[in-house]
Amino acid sequence: MKREAFVIGIDFGTDSVRAVIADAADGEVVSVSVQHYPRWARGLYCEPNENRFRHHPLDYLEAMQAAITEVAARAGREVASRVRGIAADTTGSTPVLTDKRGVPLALTPGFREDPDAMFLLWKDHTAVAQAERINQTARTWGGADFTKYEGGIYSSEWFWAKVLHVVETNPAVSQAAVSILELCDWIPAVLTGCDDLGKFKRSRCAAGHKAMWHAEFGGYPADEFLARLHPRLVEFKASLGQETFTSDIPFGTISAEWAVKLGLPHDTLVAVGAFDAHMGAVGGNIKPHQLLKIMGTSSLDMAVAPRTRGPERLVPGICGQVDGSIIPGMMGYEAGQSAFGDVYAWFKRLLCWPLEALLPSQAGADPETRRVLGDALMERILPELERAARELPLEDGSLLALDWMNGRRTPDANQRLKGALTGITLGTDAPRLYRALVEATAFGSRAIVERFRAEGVRLDSAIAIGGVARKSPFIMQTVADVMNMEISVCAGDQAVAVGAAMFAATAAGLYPRVEAAQEAMSPGTERTYRPDPARAHHYASLYPKYLELGGFVQRQLTRQDEAHPRA
Template sequence: METGYCTVGVDFGTLSGRAVVVRVADGTEIASATHEYRHGVLERTLPDGTPLGDGWALQAPGDWIDVLRTAVPEAVAAAGVPADRIVGIGADFTSCTILPATADGTPLADLLPGRPHAWPKLWKHHAAQRQADRITDLAAERGEKWLSRYGGRISAEWAVAKALQILEEDPALYAAADRWIEAADWIVWQLTGVETRNVATAGYKAIRQDGDYPSRDYLAALHPGFADLTGKLGPQVSALGSRAGSLTARAAAWTGLRAGTAVAVGNIDAHVTAAAADAVAPGRMVAIMGTSTCHVMPSDRLADVPGMCGVVADGIVAGLWGYEAGQSGVGDIFAWFTENCVPAADHAAAAERGLGIHEYLTERAAAQPVGGHGLIALDWNNGNRSILVDHDLSGLLIGQTLATRPEDIYRALIEATAFGARLIVETFDAAGVPVEEFIVAGGLTRNTFLMRTYADILGRPLSVIASGQGPALGSAIHAAVAAGHHPDIPTAAAAMGRRHRDAYRPDPARARAYDDLYRLYRELHDRFADGRLMHRLRDIRVAAARGAGGSGPDRVPPLDPGPIG
């Protein structure tokens, strides 16, 4: 069958990368392929055994290149589309996932594999919280205008905090880094041979507002050696959906595509998903639910939203303000619980029925009435991204008795993440940036009980993206614009993206019952928001690890203080 012109979207996630071949005319997904990262997430040690400290999360650049060498040609081969009919390729990444590199793009991890700070810092690298706090405090003290664009707090997950951590803990390596570049831009550099920066990662993660990064004076006040940071951030930013360059011969050999194929400017996985859901109009909030949840929404209104991750002009689609908020642990919380807290007997019972442990616990949890477990939890097991922006916060569960069962806790954790999402939506509404439609995407949409619970707790319908490959489809949509087959992102999204409107509607009785539980969640949230108790517990834990032979207070092993040759 004639497929017409196609593009390829490549989505680089936390544990794997996936490629999808998409028809430009209508967004039909013809074929896809996935490649699991060989190194996964480096959280305890480097590949050579070098220990990492508390809150570290790194990745290996070679794993990303392997996605181009395996998943892309596999998807293209499965699609059966001639290379001359594939007109563009686009890529998105988790963010802020960022790496130090030389001026020619060589990752320092390739040159200095035994140095922890040489490796790319994944989005959930939270070891820069101290630096993030200082960045926020100094900006508030100096009255920096950009601080309000980030809800009043700068995150440990972002580029400036992570760079400052490198400078303070391994200054020689910081000096050796000619570039401090988002993985989304680095992978486009490898595809095209052209160094670019996209407006989304620059704005949301590197504090670029109104055409400028933080001033040299401000950066020098943080640390005298930090004034040159903006020089490491690279060239002027490029618009989303624009053409970064053309596929090089080397990259064509990796991917099985033609040299000269259009390559779109890089993007963030969550933000590009808005196009896949045809949600690039004001008031359409997309929650991309996976290991974490990122909430993105275009708006024609500019406002200060407490605890948001940022508002950036043209950050999702040209001509509108793009807002971002998020929860730093959702699917990761459920995975942690099932892997560490569920008895072997429940795993065996699930296996006997041919069910996965998540299916088994969901089935048992769904049979309960609202509030039947007598529990309430805070969804801070991986810190809090919005609205508190504190990654040293930790989870909390109260109401346990000797009768509490695993499915009770599992349901309470699901509810906690939904309560966190409701607080984000209410914060936007209260700030004068109304959420008119709530759209869900990501792997967790397959859990119908979870979706129903979110609708009940939010008290509003949920729309669901039609694609199971939202980021990859969104990148393919951007590639279609970069290749000139659609004039702009809204037009391409209308043709190639889609969602199921109001797929889940709240049950009035359950919604009223959840209102009472939500008030308890808010009471707990506000009582522990200052972090005093949780921070103290974390300090005790880190000190205990240090006393037992773990890494020191800077959370990195001793390094050679000399220059890098």
């Protein structure tokens, strides 16, 4: 391929959107822009104490326009004029209730400030009770178990649970709504100017992993099943259609309005959307028999396997398995941990409390100097903890932690679970606590690998992308030792957006298959971590204790819930 075609990948994250323009010939990133969501940055529409996290649609629109405009300007007019395709990935499940044209209700009169009319972010856990009802109904209603391809446990983080929560708690929004859209379906519709729900190309990735769509069911769950949850769900289902699409397929061509807004060619093709982890797995160059770990605030663990003849092998307790959700033509598997980097951030905040509380009151310096001093000290905490923890000798393992600070995503989703620390003595210091937390997140990673292997999914090595993977050699080596698995870190810090760019190139017809785009556009490997045999042996003996602690904590919390049922 000549160097005459460029593509744009857009990655909608929790705090910001990033856009890249990449050379379709080799994946070289020409320019990057990161734009934060202004309302989200001010904490609007969220209530952490209630696990409510919402994004206003305008945050997405404004940040996307700013990001693409900036990357186009930085790349220059000549490059921008040769953009052939755009693809977007998003967090998920991040659904929104819409009107009959697919417009989020928060963009319509009467609902502009109503959080329930906005996008329900992936980390929103207000629907725990609704998820439990979905699981109970799936097991008792007498028909097919519609959760079986979702790992057998439906999560409060997912599509139907979130919508059911809004329907049951906000009658005005429920009555006004006509349909539901995942964020990854709304963005392509916006860019192409599509306002006919019947013409929307809904993501196979989103529908399969989060909305219980499967070809065996003829699409989404049966009306009778949904009606047992709430009659409105049946009405919403009717607006979804039955067909879903992989992201190598064009959603359509960019609209004249958005072509002018963004300074892009009027024939730019827009791909069907997908979730960030799935496009990121492609950007990380995932292959069969590899686990791709996206290591950020949470973790997402992806795997692909060639389709086989005969019945589909079910892997219980994961976040679903969907034909074509990662690489079209292969089975895509999703798992992950609800908290990963967030665990370390929590410990940092804990240690920073005295700095934040006492520095402002100290005499002898002006407020700006105290602020700068405090920021500098806080930024040094994790690097210093890592240095000290790395130098600690291996110990007997009496100090153990659980990584369930934000509940458990996999194996076996349970958002009511909590983290724990055990074995603390008067000799326990901050570096030892930090190492125990790192080991806990690594044990959580191992639990995912063990579940896949137990169900016949072969995993030989791992690839890592994300902020933690590139910033912390200590964490990466610990994970490699605990999993006893080689881990390659993908080069470059835009693997997810580059993965979206690979789909853009395929949808635009520049490559015949996603694998061909991968081969040409992959950024390669930055570093490889290999397990240390002695440390791997030590952690192999410690892992059963982690499982024992987890079992104890889960039993205690279950007893509490049974004694004091929640609404």
